[in-house]
Amino acid sequence: MRNTLTLIFIFSLSSLFAQEPAKNMLEPCGTPAGISPWLRFYSDHKAEMEYRSNDTLWVGLQAHLLARDNGTGRFPFDRFMDALCRLNTDFAESNIQFYLKDDINLIDNSAWYAHTTIPAGIDMMLTNNVDDAFNSYFVGNPAGNCGYNLPYGGVAIGHSCASASDHTWAHEAGHALSLPHPFIGWEGKQYNYAIPTPTSVTYDYTYFHDTIDTQIPAPLDTALVEYVDGSNCAIASDLICDTKPDYISSRWTCNGQGMSPAIQKDPAGVDFQSDGSLFMSYADDACQTRFSPEEIQVMRANLATEKANWLGSAPQLGEITQLVNxxxxxxxxxxxxxxxxxxxxxxxxxxxxxxxxxxxxxxxxxxxxxxxxxxxxxxxxxxxxxxxxxxxxxxxxxxxxxxxxxxxxxxxxxxxAAFEPDSEGWRCYPTVLSPGHVLNLEIPESWLGKTSKVACYDVAGNLKWDSKLLISGYKMMLQVPLENWQTGLYYLVLSNEMGIKRQALMIAK
Ligand SMILES: [Zn+2]
The missing domain is CATH 2.60.40.10 (Immunoglobulins)
Incomplete structure (x- = not known):
């Protein structure tokens, strides 16, 4: 892990969230339905695949924060930190934690910032992904969804679904660690209690119809429908037994017990309600609190094997409990x-x-x-x-x-007026300076390349410090070694054969 995140400085000069769809305008998740080959293998070899260690698994995260071409609209850094805090809180029970592997990547691209199709998001990810990390993209509009995961790419999260109390990122990270929806196969289907529930459902698992052949019917896969008695839970639906049957594939609000108000019946005619506490369900964020124990086992095994390249050593960094003043x-x-x-x-x-x-x-x-x-x-x-x-x-x-x-x-x-550059472009700031702080110099263009003398004098005219300075650009930074100076007024003088520039400085400790 690189310990230094370089200085990032942006100005947000227009409304941050204009033209971003509200959460209730978005589909919960655009992840293509499917059981990954790894999950099928795991399901068939659970005993050998189980990851028994209880150690914390640290997942290296590469964050990409998108803005429009003009740099506006980016997810505010403090809200991004809140979302990261929520992600790690949601994963605390699983003992999986995410850390910033490297600098946050800032991308200005209007087409990616609000992309209308998932293939556009694929383009964004394949262009910007970094290796050996969980790549997460924060965008204004992820193709009409709160978020989605691409198995070979990363996750895209919409700003309006990434508040400190939202679980979209945890849901998509669950997909990235091979978890399906508990209602897999029902995506895009309307469950109807009045119609006998089938024993299997077919689902469309790809976005690449137009790149295959539009004359060929959409490719489909089949999921067995899960029974309430658990008899087929290891081979039906998400292949995970402690996520009980759930056939609801649109956003729903849970009742006081955290269950779906909608009663469903399994293929044998047994009534049940969906469990809204699962992050991988489509229950409202306020209902969601957990991954199931078996889902946690799946994610940890996935990280220990297929995604081992995402793992890093534990960052030697403690929690921050003291407020900044x-x-x-x-x-x-x-x-x-x-x-x-x-x-x-x-x-x-x-x-x-x-x-x-x-x-x-x-x-x-x-x-x-x-x-x-x-x-x-x-x-x-x-x-x-x-x-x-x-x-x-x-x-x-x-x-x-x-x-x-x-x-x-x-x-x-x-x-x-007092802080405008002079007629030649000379300016020096800040004018109140403390030890360790740097001076910004804006220097006349005609001085470029000139070796100059820089000196500081106290109010009595005594030289406190001087140095040679090659003018290498019209904006330069200068550190004056003023650790042992008294507080008070000083003068900085910059001179060469082109002329002389002055600035009064107040030294404060
Ligand atoms: Zn999903």
């Missing part, structure tokens, strides 16, 4: 419109932080949304004379459940 700016402190450093306290065990700033206390629109391994970020140019809210959430590659901090506030200065 914002240090500066807080309590409506007035700050420059650009280049303000947002500074917070580190949280034990945290390696990274999500930082957000918004003009709205709801954070409906986020001018700053970043992931960083530092405990500070520098703001871009914001609007003048506005109150901004900002908050921080700590995480590491294996723990995502820390709460967001409370919001702190700052107010931008009434005018941005």
């Amino acid at each position: 914002q240090i500066s700016p807080i309590q409506d402190q007035v700050v420059p419109v650009a280049g303000t450093q947002l500074v917070w306290s580190s949280a034990p065990n945290a390696t990274h932080y999500v930082v957000e700033a918004s003009r709205f206390s709801s954070y409906a629109l986020r001018e700053v949304e970043m992931i960083t391994s530092d405990t500070f970020v520098t703001t871009p140019a914001l609007l003048a004379n506005r109150t901004y809210y900002w908050r921080v959430k700590a995480f590491n590659a294996a723990h995502f459940c820390a709460d967001l901090s409370e919001s702190a506030t700052f107010v931008t200065a009434p005018t941005s």
Whole structure:
């Protein structure tokens, strides 16, 4: 595992969820029906295949967060962390845990962000998948579904089905670890109590009709219908015995006992109700709480064999139990419109932080949304004379459940004039600096390639520090070693044969 997630910085400048279908407009799951060859083999060789160890299985996850071509619409990082927290909570009983194997992959592609067909999603996955990881794509619209899994690809999850209380990701991860629906064979069919239940149902298991031959009827497979008495449970339906009969393939709400209000009858005429507690059912998210013990055995065996390449060693990272505290700016402190450093306290065990700033206390629109391994970020140019809210959430590659901090506030200065670049393009910020923080230099283009002198003086004119600096770009970062300096006012001077540039700096500890 790579321990450093590189700095990610995005601006979300338009409404995040515009044009994304609401959850109730989406089908629960678009995963093609089917029993994988691995599950058939497992079912025939359960005794030898059973994975007996109780150790935690750590699954390497590669996350892909999609946005439109212009970078808008991406799933907010803090909500993504909430979804990860939910995924690991849902898998806690199975002792399977997911960790971020590498950086979150940010993809800007409108056609993939809201794809209308699953083959478009296949294209997205085959283009972007990384090897040896559980690839998960968060998109605005996964082909009209809450989510789907492609056995050779990854899972796609719709933003509107990925709240902290939704179980779509767990459901699709269950598919990815070879679990079928408990109602396999009934997908797309309307169960009718008035009609005798057949002993078998056929189902369509592929999306590739148009690439095969449109003249050939859709390929079909057969599932035996499961009896209530369990007599055929090992060979019927999902081949899993402790998921009881279920023939409901549209979204349903459970009753107070967590069961389907709809009464069904098996081929022998025995009445039953479906179990809404199963993540792999189509019961509402509020009903779902678990994988069955046998489903857990199947997933663990699948990870130990077919998906062993997804497993990694346990990340040596503890839970994050302490909230982040914002240090500066807080309590409506007035700050420059650009280049303000947002500074917070580190949280034990945290390696990274999500930082957000918004003009709205709801954070409906986020001018700053970043992931960083530092405990500070520098703001871009914001609007003048506005109150901004900002908050921080700590995480590491294996723990995502820390709460967001409370919001702190700052107010931008009434005018941005003082922080505009001069006529040659020179600008230096932030103007309030603490040890370890970097200065951003914007340098006249005509200075490119020039070796320059950079120096800092105190207010009495004493040289505190100087260095040679080759101007390698018109935007550069500079770290001044000011650990042992007194707090107060200093002057930075940058000079070469082209001229001289100055900036007053306030050093704060
Ligand atoms: Zn499904």
